[in-house]
Amino acid sequence: VDLVLFYGFAGLAIGASLVVIGQRNVMYSVLSLIASFVGLAGLYVLLDSPFAAVTQIIVYAGAIMVLFLFVVMLLNAPQEEPAVRRTLPLSIGGRPLRIGAIFGIVFLAQIVWALSRVGESRFAADPEVVDRVSSVRQIGVELFTTHAFAFEVTSVLILVAMVGAVALAKRNL
Amino acid sequence: MPTLNHFLVLSAVLFVIGTAGVFLRRNLLAILLSIEIMLNAVNLTFVAVGRQMGTVEGQIIMFFVMTVAAAEAAVGLAIVIALFRHRETLNPDAFTSLKW
Numbered sequence: 001v002d003l004v005l006f007y008g009f010a011g012l013a014i015g016a017s018l019v020v021i022g023q024r025n026v027m028y029s030v031l032s033l034i035a036s037f038v039g040l041a042g043l044y045v046l047l048d049s050p051f052a053a054v055t056q057i058i059v060y061a062g063a064i065m066v067l068f069l070f071v072v073m074l075l076n077a078p079q080e081e082p083a084v085r086r087t088l089p090l091s092i093g094g095r096p097l098r099i100g101a102i103f104g105i106v107f108l109a110q111i112v113w114a115l116s117r118v119g120e121s122r123f124a125a126d127p128e129v130v131d132r133v134s135s136v137r138q139i140g141v142e143l144f145t146t147h148a149f150a151f152e153v154t155s156v157l158i159l160v161a162m163v164g165a166v167a168l169a170k171r172n173l
Numbered sequence: 174m175p176t177l178n179h180f181l182v183l184s185a186v187l188f189v190i191g192t193a194g195v196f197l198r199r200n201l202l203a204i205l206l207s208i209e210i211m212l213n214a215v216n217l218t219f220v221a222v223g224r225q226m227g228t229v230e231g232q233i234i235m236f237f238v239m240t241v242a243a244a245e246a247a248v249g250l251a252i253v254i255a256l257f258r259h260r261e262t263l264n265p266d267a268f269t270s271l272k273w
Binding site (some may be wrong): 125 | 194200209213221225237242243245250
């Protein structure tokens, strides 16, 4: 059953991601990216990480995508001008494109080959490990003890991003 | 039961899709969306490996990556707005004034 669910969510994530890069209209790209994030959230549930799944939905699909939608509607330029390079058939048009595609396929083949050499590595199924991984309490304890410094630095990062965004987008300060 | 290999292959596929999007799309917003796909693929790797090792470290790193992604989206979108105000287009080929 888990394998079926895995393939379902993985198919949703990959299919929606393909729509994101295949779609001319940015609005549909953003909406299908939300679908892709929902698929990923399902995968996190399969990985016994409910905290990751919930933050994925709330922060990514909720907050960041709304930000994107705002800008898409604000700029109101949904149609992408067709690139000259893209109207040409792949065989003659755009050498960098072709080389990139070859590299991508080689990269993917490499990873699949490497993983097949390693062999199957199953997840530990014993309930103690599952409990430890899926406990939000454990995440909180680790986050505020071991990673407390990184957590505080994150707040500075957010502050800088906030000031930067305002400074960049404002017409005249 | 899906294994670690399933998740690693899936995240490689997603990462490649994101990379292809960055190179193929001719729209600044779509390029930013493709970067989000790549960040998510990496997040999936972190969480899967964290699950494999039986720790919550993977989810903590994912938390930080998400924060960086939010900051990146905010600044990136601000830059896109500023650029659009200048040239009235989102085509990255139009912004070549820094090219020498």
